[in-house]
Amino acid sequence: MPEGTFCNKKPIETEEALKALLGDTGGKQYYEEMLSLDVDRDLLWKTIQNTLKSRLKTWLEICAHCGMCADSCFLYLINDQDPKQVPAYKIQSTLGEIVKRKGNVDNAFMRMVMETAWAKCTCCNRCGMYCPHGIDMGIMFGYLRGLCYQQGFVPWEMKIGAGMHRVYRAQMDVTDEDFVETFEWMVEEYEEDYPGLEVPVDKKGADILYTVNAREVKHYPEDLAEAAILFHLAGENWTVPTSGWEQTSLAMFAGDWAACKMQVEHVYAAMERLKPKRMVGTECGHAHRATVVEGPYWAGRSSGKPPVESIHYVEWLAEALREGKLKIDPAKRLKVPVTLQDSCNYVRNNGLKDVTREIMSYIVEPGYFKEMTPNKEHNYCCGGGGGFNGIGLFRPQRNKALITKRDQLLYSGAEMVIAPCHNCWDAIRDLEEEYEIGIRWSFLKPLVINMVEIPEHFKPKE
Amino acid sequence: MYDFVTGPLFWLSLGICLIGMLVRFILYFKGLSWQLDRVAYKAYPIQGLKGAMTSILRWLIPFGTYGWRKQPFMTVIFFGFHLGAVLVPLFLLAHNLFIEEKLGFSFITLNPLLADVLSWTVVVSAALLALRRIALPEVRILTTSYDYFILLISVAPFITGLLARYTLGNYTFWLTVHILCGEVLMIAIPFTKLSHIVLFFASRAQLGMDYAIKRGGMKGKGMAW
Amino acid sequence: MFKKILFATSATEASDHAARVAFNMAHTYDAHLDIFHVLGVPTRGFSQVVLDVKTKEKVVLDDEYVAWVEEEIKVHYTKQLETTKKYSIKVAIGLPHREVLRAARELKPDLIVMGGSTGGDEDSVYKKSMVGSTLQRVAKVAPCPVLVVNRPAASFWGGMSNVVFGTDFSKASDAAFQFALKLVKALSCELHIFHALDISNMQTGRILSQDEIESKIRESLRRIRGRYISEIKGISNYSFEVWEGIPYVEVVKYAREVHADLIIMAHHTRKTSQKDTRLGSNIEQVIVRAGCPVISINR
Numbered sequence: 001m002p003e004g005t006f007c008n009k010k011p012i013e014t015e016e017a018l019k020a021l022l023g024d025t026g027g028k029q030y031y032e033e034m035l036s037l038d039v040d041r042d043l044l045w046k047t048i049q050n051t052l053k054s055r056l057k058t059w060l061e062i063c064a065h066c067g068m069c070a071d072s073c074f075l076y077l078i079n080d081q082d083p084k085q086v087p088a089y090k091i092q093s094t095l096g097e098i099v100k101r102k103g104n105v106d107n108a109f110m111r112m113v114m115e116t117a118w119a120k121c122t123c124c125n126r127c128g129m130y131c132p133h134g135i136d137m138g139i140m141f142g143y144l145r146g147l148c149y150q151q152g153f154v155p156w157e158m159k160i161g162a163g164m165h166r167v168y169r170a171q172m173d174v175t176d177e178d179f180v181e182t183f184e185w186m187v188e189e190y191e192e193d194y195p196g197l198e199v200p201v202d203k204k205g206a207d208i209l210y211t212v213n214a215r216e217v218k219h220y221p222e223d224l225a226e227a228a229i230l231f232h233l234a235g236e237n238w239t240v241p242t243s244g245w246e247q248t249s250l251a252m253f254a255g256d257w258a259a260c261k262m263q264v265e266h267v268y269a270a271m272e273r274l275k276p277k278r279m280v281g282t283e284c285g286h287a288h289r290a291t292v293v294e295g296p297y298w299a300g301r302s303s304g305k306p307p308v309e310s311i312h313y314v315e316w317l318a319e320a321l322r323e324g325k326l327k328i329d330p331a332k333r334l335k336v337p338v339t340l341q342d343s344c345n346y347v348r349n350n351g352l353k354d355v356t357r358e359i360m361s362y363i364v365e366p367g368y369f370k371e372m373t374p375n376k377e378h379n380y381c382c383g384g385g386g387g388f389n390g391i392g393l394f395r396p397q398r399n400k401a402l403i404t405k406r407d408q409l410l411y412s413g414a415e416m417v418i419a420p421c422h423n424c425w426d427a428i429r430d431l432e433e434e435y436e437i438g439i440r441w442s443f444l445k446p447l448v449i450n451m452v453e454i455p456e457h458f459k460p461k462e
Numbered sequence: 463m464y465d466f467v468t469g470p471l472f473w474l475s476l477g478i479c480l481i482g483m484l485v486r487f488i489l490y491f492k493g494l495s496w497q498l499d500r501v502a503y504k505a506y507p508i509q510g511l512k513g514a515m516t517s518i519l520r521w522l523i524p525f526g527t528y529g530w531r532k533q534p535f536m537t538v539i540f541f542g543f544h545l546g547a548v549l550v551p552l553f554l555l556a557h558n559l560f561i562e563e564k565l566g567f568s569f570i571t572l573n574p575l576l577a578d579v580l581s582w583t584v585v586v587s588a589a590l591l592a593l594r595r596i597a598l599p600e601v602r603i604l605t606t607s608y609d610y611f612i613l614l615i616s617v618a619p620f621i622t623g624l625l626a627r628y629t630l631g632n633y634t635f636w637l638t639v640h641i642l643c644g645e646v647l648m649i650a651i652p653f654t655k656l657s658h659i660v661l662f663f664a665s666r667a668q669l670g671m672d673y674a675i676k677r678g679g680m681k682g683k684g685m686a687w
Numbered sequence: 688m689f690k691k692i693l694f695a696t697s698a699t700e701a702s703d704h705a706a707r708v709a710f711n712m713a714h715t716y717d718a719h720l721d722i723f724h725v726l727g728v729p730t731r732g733f734s735q736v737v738l739d740v741k742t743k744e745k746v747v748l749d750d751e752y753v754a755w756v757e758e759e760i761k762v763h764y765t766k767q768l769e770t771t772k773k774y775s776i777k778v779a780i781g782l783p784h785r786e787v788l789r790a791a792r793e794l795k796p797d798l799i800v801m802g803g804s805t806g807g808d809e810d811s812v813y814k815k816s817m818v819g820s821t822l823q824r825v826a827k828v829a830p831c832p833v834l835v836v837n838r839p840a841a842s843f844w845g846g847m848s849n850v851v852f853g854t855d856f857s858k859a860s861d862a863a864f865q866f867a868l869k870l871v872k873a874l875s876c877e878l879h880i881f882h883a884l885d886i887s888n889m890q891t892g893r894i895l896s897q898d899e900i901e902s903k904i905r906e907s908l909r910r911i912r913g914r915y916i917s918e919i920k921g922i923s924n925y926s927f928e929v930w931e932g933i934p935y936v937e938v939v940k941y942a943r944e945v946h947a948d949l950i951i952m953a954h955h956t957r958k959t960s961q962k963d964t965r966l967g968s969n970i971e972q973v974i975v976r977a978g979c980p981v982i983s984i985n986r
Contacts, residue, residue: 025749054493055668062661065609066540067601068533076600083603092604129687130529132521132540133662134669185792189828192986219729219781293676297500304502304676351678351685377686378528 004033009040009152011256012163018173021163026392027156037152039110045103047150052099056143059135060096063088069137072130074380074404075120087127087137090116095144114153117144117255119394122386122401124344129378145255154254155391161250165259169266170214170246179245182217186225195460197232202274203239208316209276209308210240211247211267211291213284213422226445227282230317233458234325238280244270247281248422249290253387257298264295264306271308279310283443285345285421286385288312293350312346314420317444318355321362332451333365339372339414341405341428342379343421353377356420363447372408380404382419384427402431409439416440418447464634467641472564475645482652483660490664499672506675513674513684514667520687521666527687536594542587546580547616550623551644553577578627581620588617612655618643688873689718693796695787695825698724698760705802705836708980710767712800715846719773722764723790725783726756753778784824791830798982799829803837803974823971826954826983832866833954836980850876851947853883853938853973856910859953863984864915867951871922879945880915880927882907883934883969904929935972947979954983 003009005020007030012018024030069087070076076085083089094113098105105113121141128136148154149162164171170179183199191197200206208231216223231238244267251259271279281288292310296303320326340360346352353376360369372379383401388394405427409417419425419441428441496503503510520526530537551557554577558568572580592613595605622640626633650656673685694709696702713720757776761768768774779786791799801822826833852867854860871878884903886895895903907929919925926945930937942950952970974981 023749051498053495053498054490055499055665057493058490058661058665062655062658062665063604064655064658065595065601065604065606066536067598067604068529068536070600071532072529081600083599086600086603089603128669129685130532132529133658134517134521134666136669136672189788219785221785294500296502297497300497302496302502303505304496346678349677351681351683354682 003152004030004037006030007033007037007152009150011149011166011259012159013166015167018160018163018167021156021160024156030156030159031393034111034153035107037107037110039105039107039151041103041105044098044105044147044151047147048099048103051143056140057099059133059140060092060099062133063092063135064133066132069127069131069135072127074124074126074383075122075401078400078404085120087121088131088135090120091137091140091144095140095147098147110148110151110153113144114148114155115394117141117148118155118158118387118391119397122344122381122384122388124381124385125348126344126378126380129348142252142255145253146257147255149255155387155393157390157392158250158254158387161387161390162254162256162259165249165251165256165263168214169244169263171248171250172214172218174214174217174246176243176245179212179214179217180240180242182221183224183228183240186221187228190225190229193460194229194232194454194458196458197228199228200239202242203237204274205276206237206239206274207277208236208238209271209274209279210238210282211245211270211279211287212240212282213248213287214246215248215422216282223282223443223445226449229449230320230326230445230452233452233454234320236320236325239274239276241270241274244268244273247287247291248284249286249295250387250390252286252290252294260290260294261298264291265299267291267295268299268307271306276308279306279308280316281310281312283313283420283422283445285343285423287422289345289349293345312350312352312355314346314352314356314359314444317448318358321359326448327453328362328448328451329453333363334416334447334451335365335368336416337368337370337412337414338364338416338418339370339409339412340375341382341417341419341421341424342372342376343419343424344379344381344385345421347379348377351377359444360418363444363451370412370414372412380408382421382424382427384423384430389423389426389430399430399434402427402434406431406435406437410437414439416442418442418444420444464638464641467638467645468560468564471645472641475648479648479651483657486652486657487660487664490661494668499668501668501672501676503671503675506680509674509680510671513672513679514670516684517670517673517687518663518666529687539587539590539594542583543591546584546587546620550577550580550584550620581624581627584620585617585624588613588620608655615643615647615650616656619647688870689716689797691721691794691796692718692798692800693721693723693787693791693794694800695723695725695783695790696760697802698763702802704839705800706764706767708834708836709800710764710771712798713771713774717772718797719775720771721790721794721796722760722774722776723787724756724760724776724778725781725786726753726778727780728782729780784821787821787825788829796831798831799825799833801825801833801835803835822974826970827985829985832951833983834980835974835983837974837977847874847948848876849879849945849947849949851879851881851938851942851945851950853881853950853952854911854915855882855934855953855969856914857953859985861914862986863951863953864918866982866984868918868922870949870951871925876948877924877926877945878919878922879941879947880911880925881938881941882911882927882929883937883941884929884931885934886931887933900931904931934969935976938969938973939976939978943978949979950977950981952981952983954985 006024012021065088067086073085073087076082079085094116121138123138123142125136125138128134128138161171164173168174180201187197187199210227212224247267249260249263251263281291292306296305321328340356342353383405384398388398388401417428417439419428420443425441425443428439432439494503524537524541525531549572553569553572555571555574558571562568592610595601595609619640622636622643625631626636626640651659673679679685689712692709692713696706709720712718756778760776777790779790803822822835850867850871852864854864867878884900884907886900911927928941930941938950950973952973954970970983
């Protein structure tokens with residue numbers, strides 16, 4: 001069957017289609033239909049000819065089969081060093097094969113490719129650092145996911161996620177009204193504690209344009225309140241856009257490049273409409289990667305930069321602490337052994353390793369910060385990146401992958417881990433649920449709010 | 463036979479090798495696309511260049527990167543092989559006498575004892591590399607006959623060269639075979655994985671640029687390779 | 688007085704005493720009862736797998752499951768629903784306190800009724816990542832008064848005739864007082880105003896002499912007169928007292944003494960911190976120990 005009702009090559013573009021696909025509980029029918037989904041070989045080969053150029057081609061050809069990438073990959077290590085998990089093998093047996101066969105592959109092969117691309121790689125890009133030739137297999141898997149998506153061989157939740165972005169320009173069914181309403185609601189709740197707290201909406205020419213993760217709106221709205229409070233206490237001239245407020249991109253995990261483009265252009269439009277001095281994102285790794293690092297290229301910007309200088313939340317926070325806009329009460333610093341999760345998307349892939357550590361120096365009592373091993377840009381993936389956290393079909397593999405981080409946490413001797421990234425935060429929460437090692441985990445915002453000194457004029461009057 | 467391999471075949475193989483390497487190098491960079499690769503190469507040329515250089519140089523130093531340090535045995539045999547494989551063909555006295563005659567110039571030459579040591583190291587390292595391919599499962603799964611073939615044609619000139627150098631058996635025979643092996647190698651370079659002789663630099667440069675321009679190089683100390 | 692009541696329930700025995708009160712009030716005051724239940728917490732980033740709070744199992748959420756849970760709730764409260772005229776059942780996913788507050792914002796009830804904190808440390812994992820119980824977080828910012836029935840002993844059968852209003856003379860207490868007045872007038876109850884003089888070392892830094900205590904008591908009585916008695920109009924049955932001791936102990940004792948059916952206090956713990964969870968502020972201790980329902984007001 002060339003195209004199923006749910007499993008087909010068409011992206012989800014309407015609310016009805018989205019609801020219909022969501023209704024297929026667990027993707028039952030979807031995956032059944034996938035068993036007989038045809039491969040459009042012509043399209044596959046044509047796409048490869050158009051998009052697989054020098055860099056990728058050379059990477060595939062020049063791999064010396066040296067195997068040095070093996071123990072750089074946490075999935076190889078955690079799966080008892082299964083040779084089939086060697087990054088070079090994973091990519092050569094999938095993308096390498098497709099190219100060798102000029103796209104002449106069948107349904108079973110593509111399903112194997114789907115499993116490799118979404119359950120055997122989180123695109124953490126660590127292998128690229130350990131290859132003598134500098135071959136980045138994480139990037140190749142990203143490219144491969146694009147090919148899979150185009151052919152319809154994409155995990156159920158990923159297709160939904162990409163669909164969400166196409167329909168709502170957000171990773172969940174949260175509308176612009178929901179967003180503004182929730183933000184205003186949060187501010188109302190906390191107004192008494194922080195007089196003067198407000199959320200400026202669509203203010204032109206502000207210093208900061210704040211963008212968030214739709215999950216915060218739906219499930220953790222306290223995060224929005226905390227962000228508002230911290231901007232308020234730091235005296236920032238900030239605003240949120242009524243439209244273009246969602247920074248994340250499940251479409252990136254899904255390999256839906258067209259949707260990625262639509263999503264980032266939506267955010268850039270907000271930047272151009274409101275002309276802030278800077279855009280500050282929330283504590284989310286892939287949101288930063290999608291909107292700030294990769295985004296400009298999807299939108300065709302040759303400078304490689306968004307329309308407005310855009311920074312991750314940790315960059316803003318470090319700056320606020322450094323410049324004294326936020327002052328920490330030394331007596332309230334963390335006095336338990338604390339470690340730090342280095343999220344791949346903005347540490348390895350955007351150089352913020354020292355920024356997060358600068359923040360640690362302010363909020364952790366000296367002597368209590370324990371590094372993980374390895375750390376900084378050499379740290380391992382949390383186990384849930386690249387969409388791994390969300391895909392039900394590959395839950396067992398994901399749970400196995402969490403062991404890497406679990407062992408790192410145990411070895412570090414920390415009681416608490418700070419994870420300024422929604423995916424990492426989720427992964428660690430699931431890790432604790434699964435393995436119960438007794439670790440506490442947190443974003444930065446709630447911790448900082450508890451220890452920041454409130455200037456007199458911001459204190460509530462009795 | 464000897465005249466043939468030191469005459470027309472020499473020119474042919476040298477030409478193919480040099481022109482081939484140049485072509486591959488140029489084609490590589492021409493084929494880079496800032497949009498498809500998602501790296502703004504042209505927007506930040508200086509940072510890109512610095513990133514490219516760091517990326518290349520760190521990996522040229524034994525144990526110069528986390529990658530090398532994680533694999534000490536591999537690092538030793540890798541550099542054991544490559545050091546001699548690069549230095550001996552270029553700087554051996556005998557080779558330089560030859561190219562002085564053919565091209566009118568020569569490079570500096572190696573101390574003969576050093577040349578011997580390097581050549582033996584190449585052969586031993588090659589053997590260990592082959593052994594590594596057999597013994598380690600993570601390498602074995604990747605290894606194909608093509609890899610052994612490449613290793614063979616790379617080490618053949620050294621084996622035959624040593625045989626000639628120690629005048630074991632018929633000197634002229636081994637010398638001719640040695641020259642033939644060398645020319646086979648030169649011709650193979652642009653068309654096989656041996657193109658990594660130039661493409662290593664190209665590929666590393668690309669990744670260096672990627673990290674320097676897009677993935678954080680402009681935000682602090684840069685990638686700690 | 689109460690036209691709309693939001694009853695947040697776990698739909699288990701743990702909420703039964705709160706249920707008794709909620710249904711009772713709905714009958715007595717002919718109010719519309721919104722029965723609200725949070726069935727699970729989303730586990731994975733955005734997938735439909737939800738951790739059911741009751742069974743602690745992961746379930747895939749779909750319309751069928753929601754309908755089934757709603758049915759379960761109906762069954763659990765069959766008896767009470769027989770005599771309830773106006774009600775609705777709503778089920779939601781999310782972190783309980785957040786969803787209760789969201790429902791409150793939407794439905795705009797006059798009162799939220801909840802049971803006390805359920806579960807201990809071994810409870811579901813989402814609690815580990817959050818500080819403060821559902822109750823704390825709801826009471827802190829709810830847009831309307833929150834009535835808490837913490838113990839079975841605290842639920843009542845009949846109507847209300849004796850209301851205790853506990854004050855610490857704060858602004859929040861003034862708001863609570865206004866509410867207490869309204870309620871007492873509407874339901875024709877006796878109002879008992881009470882202030883506990885905190886003589887613990889923590890508060891004063893030293894042990895007070897008996898003279899000092901008695902002079903403070905007199906001062907507090909004066910304050911009650913000035914601040915509250917002057918506002919009482921149209922209420923014939925009222926009294927006021929000041930006792931010294933540990934505040935929450937005294938409030939509970941006083942309530943017992945006057946046979947209170949209801950305690951009304953202001954909730955003004957500013958922050959829910961890890962420390963406070965265990966000690967609790969005064970109102971939290973009162974909620975935990977009182978022999979009758981407690982209404983907490985924060986604005």
